[in-house]
Amino acid sequence: MPLSSPRGADADELDHADDLDGLIGDLEAASKVPAKRRKTSIKSTVEKTTSWLYDRGALPDELTRLVDLLTVRNHLDQASLAAIVRNLYPSARISDEVVLRFVGALGHGQLKPSLPLQSLFLRWLVMVYHMLQNPTILSQAYGVLFNLLDTAAIRLALSRQTGADPNLTGLLRVFKNYYPEIIVGDITKGRAASFKHPDPQWRARLDEIQQQRSERDDDRGTRNGFAVNHALGRQLKGTKAVVPAVHTLHAQESSVTLEEIDNAEAFVKNLEKIELPNQLVAVLADPLLQKFLLLRPDAEGSSRISNWVMACLDDVASGDADSGLLMDMLDVVHDYAMATKTLPPLLLTFFAQFLQVWDGSDMRATVLETLSFAPLMEFKELSNITGPLESAVLDNTATSQVSLLGFYTLLLRRWTITIDTAQDLESLPVAAVPDMIGHVNNLALTLTQTSPTVATYLHILDFYEAAAALYSKQRLLQHINVTIPPPLLVYLLYFSPSLAVVSRLCGILAAYKRSWEAVMSEAVPRALTRRERDQINLFNGFLMDLCNCLWRDRAFSTTDLNAQGCRIPQPIQAALESYIRAADGTLSLRTAFGLSHSPVLCLQSISHVRELEDGEADVIRTRHAGPVTQASLEQLANNEGLRLSWQEYRSGVLGYLESKGFAGISELMYNTMKVLMKTRR
Incomplete structure (x- = not known):
């Protein structure tokens, strides 16, 4: 139904309320009249109502009126009532009154809704749990809900007699993850799927409605960044919506919940009093919870987050969930890494398992960018991640090799920031840096063979510029050994047809030369290692060769100290000299590469x-x-x-x-x- 005039968000909501208000009024009137006595069919009214609900959702007052229609016996047919429940999308937080009306409508009785309708009520409560204004209301109604359970469903005490019941096993796994002190024996070893959302498509549509309302709310006031992201469930799409929003249940009187924080001053003032929320995995997507756990790390909380993440992996590995769940989880982890600039151990554990089932191509850029936030660690430890990563990514194409090189470039830059800002370098595994550069040397050489293009050469230079930037810091040179590019790589890049490549290469070598000079002077109080002494000879070799080419008009000379003639064998030099003389008698090989x-x-x-x-x-x-x-x-x-x-x-x-x-x-x-x-x- 079109809007009457484009009067902005407020006018839009007024039009919506007026239209839906009239439809609900028609339904209320029809519910009091038996179908045979109605002058017109109610079918079109129900269709318009469900259409409005699907498009915009119900505001709190509208929701309350619709719940009254659904929970009290009336003359509306079951198909119409069921259609309304299936399209009952709330556009705002759900009040305790609505929840209690649905709970009160459950059970046997002449005035109770039909059992199929009650089943839809329960399903609806599960799907909107994240939107309850007061989630504790269901805990308070637990006694009522428990007494409504059929006795055959109460199996915790009779678990050993019921056999390998998948639903029971899944429930017990939840208890085991969140309350490991409860002894459940071997019961949880059976095959069981984790509890899944009843209707992901319904939830996705709800998220869209919530997002639309959130955008309208954001237009009226900008968030200050120090408040719980209540719109989280609305912002996450698809399976990612399984990441819950922040909710704190059973808070103490002396404590403060994150939901109460609405500015930076309140956050700092109450930092030590804040109660951990129940679903800590919300840290993957909620900025305020991320700040809180960074300032107040919690070992038990990390374990709970890890259990949740690993459960997703287990579901995919066992076939209980498709790979789309992993891709959605990857998006969430990527957003977390980008926001916090960290990748904690529990998420590295996630990737260790993820890489075993990943095909190496889906969302490759996201995987590599996320892993580039891996903390500085021993290279052997890093290889436990990069080994499977390389096996998954490399597919005998230059594109996959360039992607991997880009990952190492990002990782080296982030490690440089970590090392440069550290107070105590002695405690950091800085030896991993030269080890990684040495590892990438081989990758770079391989790329010059598989893809000898200017674009590839520029990607290679990105990495060595990052290395040169690290070695330019004298404080870091005291603890990190210098590792140079392979001489063969230097010569291949120097004879590139691109001036940009040649210029950047020379700039990198100049930076390396300054680093060597610093290491060999009193500016860096340490002795050269044996490996560094060997590298200096190689480095001086290709410095001399490039100067002979550029400045001295003595290309490929081997008579100077350290000169290697660009490692061009003498027979090939002779053949090249003959070719040049035949083409231009005034030109010689010695001067052919000068300015x-x-x-x-x-x-x-x-x-x-x-x-x-x-x-x-x-x-x-x-x-x-x-x-x-x-x-x-x-x-x-x-x-x-x-x-x-x-x-x-x-x-x-x-x-x-x-x-x-x-x-x-x-x-x-x-x-x-x-x-x-x-x-x-």
């Missing part, structure tokens, strides 16, 4: 010269044809062209690259070449 001739630098180099020439266009009469050499600059000056020394030209190219955002090459040269160090000083 002027390198495939990734030649355009930038000549562009620098063109800018200088444009600045002196009124003075010069000859322009350089390019590429620039020391001899060509002398000839250019003699032909009334630009007067520029070879040293000025090369320094100018470095500055030009910096101005264009490619500072890495300049950074490496000024940190490595002695002549440039003096110039910059």
Whole structure:
């Protein structure tokens, strides 16, 4: 039914109330008249009522009137009453009065609703439990409910005589999880599904109605972040709705419940008095409870959360629930990790089991991002998680390898934050950092073979930039050994066709060089390990090779100290030299990768010269044809062209690259070449 005018949220609710109010009034009038005496059929009124309930839900007053219709014997037919119950979506908290009316309608009696209708009442109470204004009302009515149970259903005392009853076993497991001190023997070993929601689709629709109302409420006032998320059940979709909202039952008079907190001042003032809520697993989605458990950790509470999470895994593993439950649980765990920036041990245990049943592709990005919050731990311990993770993710494609590399990059960044902010580094397992970098070295080398693309190279550089950032902190260098990239990886990246890749690589190597210098100086009071000494020789080797290529016009030379000729075998160098000479007699292999001739630098180099020439266009009469050499600059000056020394030209190219955002090459040269160090000083 269309709204009369777009007057905002308040007008929307008034229209809704007026329409549904009239329909309920028609139903109330019809309930007092036998069907045969009615002038019109009530069928269309019931259909409109259920349609309105499905679309918007019932406000508290409307709900009360509908419950009166349902619980008191009248002349409405059973099909109509059942349809109303099935569409009885509350749009706000449910009062004690509504609950007690339903409870009071249960049982045998001439004036009681029919038994099928009573069954729907019980089902409805189960599905809306999270919305009760006062959940303790059901506890207070427990005696009434218990006395209504059929004696055949009271089996706790007769459990051994009843055999392996799945429902009973499931109930006893609940007792065992929440009250482990109660001895239940071997009864809980039988096969039994956990208690499931009676109608997930109904709950999903209820969540949507609640979300719509919550959005209208949020428009009228912004939450301050220090209040229980009462809209939790409405915000979670699908199976995720099994995560309960915060409720505290049986609170002491001297204690305070989280539900009473509505601002930061009240939270801080009552921190030590706050009573733990009954369903601690709500911490996975409720920000206030997350803050509370971070400030007041509780071992028993962690155990209860772990039991709940592991029960979900057990259900999927046993076939009692489908994999969709795990995916929904994963979403909740991911949101928790993103909100708290932590992944506590109980959730690592969840992932240890989860990875055994995960297919490696569903929600892969969510899995990897969540696991990147894993705390700093010994690498062997980390391998208990990353081993199964790699087995699940890697599927012989470069995409899966890049995804895994991205995970390690995120993990290394988060570990760096953990280490950098720690007060006592001695107590942290910081040796895991070089071990992990060494592990990723192999992954990065593999990627250069399976996917030798610029995009892949940039992902690899992301990881080593994170490593270089960690090693740039002298305080951390006192406790963490330096681990360099493999030389072969450095050469493969350097000969990439991308200037961005070459520049970033050089910037990373410059940062590593500063780290080595710090470790070898008095700034870092520790001795080099034997492994680090071996790495220094390798590092100096590819530093020398890159300088020979870029600055000295001596590419692939092996005559200098530490030079490795980029690990190009001599026969291959000879073949390359012959090829270049045949293509261009003025070019040699030694100069082919310098600033002027390198495939990734030649355009930038000549562009620098063109800018200088444009600045002196009124003075010069000859322009350089390019590429620039020391001899060509002398000839250019003699032909009334630009007067520029070879040293000025090369320094100018470095500055030009910096101005264009490619500072890495300049950074490496000024940190490595002695002549440039003096110039910059």
